[in-house]
Each structure stands twice: as C-alpha cells, then as structure tokens.
Amino acid sequence: MTIAFIGAGNMAGSLIRGLQTSGTPADKIIAADPAQVQLDALARLGIQTTTDNAVAVDAADIVVLAIKPQITGNVLKQLPPLQQHQLVISIVAGIDMRSLQDWLPNKQPIVRCMPNTPALLGAGITGLFANASVNGPQRHKAQDILNGVGSSVWVSEESQLDAVTAVSGSGPAYYFLLMESMVASALALGLDAETSRKLVVETARGAALMACEPNADPATLRRNVTSPGGTTEAALNVMQEQGLPTTVDNALQAAKDRAETLALEFGSEA
Numbered sequence: 031m032t033i034a035f036i037g038a039g040n041m042a043g044s045l046i047r048g049l050q051t052s053g054t055p056a057d058k059i060i061a062a063d064p065a066q067v068q069l070d071a072l073a074r075l076g077i078q079t080t081t082d083n084a085v086a087v088d089a090a091d092i093v094v095l096a097i098k099p100q101i102t103g104n105v106l107k108q109l110p111p112l113q114q115h116q117l118v119i120s121i122v123a124g125i126d127m128r129s130l131q132d133w134l135p136n137k138q139p140i141v142r143c144m145p146n147t148p149a150l151l152g153a154g155i156t157g158l159f160a161n162a163s164v165n166g167p168q169r170h171k172a173q174d175i176l177n178g179v180g181s182s183v184w185v186s187e188e189s190q191l192d193a194v195t196a197v198s199g200s201g202p203a204y205y206f207l208l209m210e211s212m213v214a215s216a217l218a219l220g221l222d223a224e225t226s227r228k229l230v231v232e233t234a235r236g237a238a239l240m241a242c243e244p245n246a247d248p249a250t251l252r253r254n255v256t257s258p259g260g261t262t263e264a265a266l267n268v269m270q271e272q273g274l275p276t277t278v279d280n281a282l283q284a285a286k287d288r289a290e291t292l293a294l295e296f297g298s299e300a
C-alpha cells in the first residue's frame with residue numbers, strides 16, 4: 031500500500047511520522063511539494079520525495095491532500111485522472127465533498143477529515159466523513175492514518191464536520207483563551223509570571239488527564255471537586271451567573287456558521 035502526500039508541510043510531516051511509528055515502511059510513502067526545502071525535511075525520514083504531484087500519485091493507493099484550501103482546486107484539476115481504486119484523503123480545511131468530487135473523477139472514493147492542531151504533537155482528534163464510494167478497508171486505512179496523530183471519530187453526515195470544526199478544530203484556541211485569562215488573573219492576584227503560567231498550564235494538563243479517564247464525565251468531575259460553600263463553588267457561581275455556558279454556546283455556533291461560509295469561499299462554485 032503506497033501513500034502519496036500532496037503538500038509536504040506541517041500536517042503532512044506529522045502524518046508521515048505517525049505512519050512510520052505504526053510500521054509503514056518509508057519506501058511506501060512519497061511526498062510532493064514545489065518547495066524543495068519542505069521535501070528535504072521529509073527526505074530525512076527516508077521517504078521518497080518529488081516536486082511533481084503527478085509523479086507522487088502515479089503508483090499511489092492512497093492520496094493524502096495536505097495543501098492550503100485556496101490552491102486545492104487548481105492542484106486537483108492539474109493532476110492526471112486518478113484511478114477508481116485510489117482513495118483520496120483530504121485534510122484541507124473548508125473544502126467540501128462536493129468540491130472535491132467536482133475536481134476529481136466521478137465516483138472517486140474520498141474521505142474528508144478535520145484534524146486539529148495538537149495532531150502536530152500526536153495528540154489530535156480528527157472527524158472523518160466518507161463518500162459513498164469508500165469501501166470498508168479504505169475506511170479502516172483512512173482512520174489508521176489519522177489515528178497516527180491522535181484519535182478520531184466518524185460522522186455520518188458531512189454537515190457534522192462543520193460542528194467538528196467548531197468543537198475540536200477551533201477548540202484548542204478556546205482553552206488557550208481560558209488559560210490566558212487565568213494567567214492574567216493569577217498575576218492580578220499577586221503571583222509572578224512564571225509561577226502563574228506553570229500553575230495554569232499544569233492545571234489544564236491535570237484536568238484534561240482526569241477527563242480522559244475511561245467513563246469520566248466532565249459534569250461529574252466538576253461536582254466532585256465542588257464542595258458546598260467552598261472556593262471552587264464561589265468561582266463557578268460567578269461563571270454561571272455571568273453566562274459562561276451561553277457564551278460558549280454562542281461561540282461554537284459562530285464557529286460552525288463561519289465554517290459553512292468558508293466552504294463557499296474556496297469551493298468549486300466560488
């Protein structure tokens with residue numbers, strides 16, 4: 031099974047390292063990118079590289095699109111026609127299935143994915159959606175590839191990928207904002223910058239680890255650490271009274287709406 035990457039940037043590099051960690055031989059991976067400097071970085075992993083996208087896809091069983099949205103249409107239109115057995119996996123944000131299908135041969139098997147930035151550290155979560163041409167083994171292979179940079183979930187309708195974008199795609203930034211706000215508050219409470227940063231970041235790590243335990247439920251975890259009349263309750267009461275759940279709800283809805291709009295911007299009907 032040969033896997034070709036179109037685009038040899040950050041995400042391609044992480045996916046390739048994930049594949050190698052799970053045992054894919056280097057000679058079964060090829061990456062294409064017009065930038066030789068990007069290819070040189072990946073060539074050090076022992077994989078094949080080329081500046082010609084057509085060469086990369088020629089003998090590939092799987093073609094991974096890891097390029098920017100704004101060039102995706104042109105790149106796909108310039109590829110030689112793919113064979114029906116070649117699975118296309120797109121991690122391109124905001125390019126919908128209809129556009130991919132318009133730019134690729136009829137009935138091409140395509141899996142559209144929405145990973146998130148922690149994938150660069152092997153700690154991502156990816157939403158996947160397959161079109162009707164994707165068979166069972168291809169679904170497994172696509173999921174294996176994305177699981178190399180974290181974990182994954184399938185969605186049954188493409189519109190749910192916009193919800194995935196709003197929750198996990200943009201999600202790391204929500205936690206960063208909360209951490210940023212907590213660091214600022216820690217400083218205001220009289221702690222120094224390094225102590226504040228360490229307390230906030232390690233608290234986030236600890237809370238995330240607790241929430242990742244099997245069967246852990248955030249609401250139960252929150253109740254368990256909230257003693258009646260205690261300090262945590264005092265803080266959570268302020269967050270509730272000042273509408274944090276509503277703010278989060280409105281924010282995720284705005285992200286989903288924006289994902290829908292962006293899909294129109296660089297798609298085949300733009």
Ligand SMILES: NC(=O)c1ccc[n+]([C@@H]2O[C@H](COP(=O)([O-])OP(=O)(O)OC[C@H]3O[C@@H](n4cnc5c(N)ncnc54)[C@H](OP(=O)(O)O)[C@@H]3O)[C@@H](O)[C@H]2O)c1
Nearest residue numbers: 037038039040041063065096097098099122123145146147
């Ligand atoms: N990074 C993330 O956390 C993340 C998360 C979710 C989704 N995504 C999506 O994943 C995709 C890749 O993201 P990335 O962060 O890996 O971007 P990136 O580092 O910019 O990688 C894209 C690569 O494509 C190359 N490229 C440009 N024109 C090309 C062409 N005609 N043929 C082949 N390759 C070409 C670029 O080269 P130049 O630099 O020379 O232009 C660059 O090396 C994007 O669509 C992004 O939306 C990324």
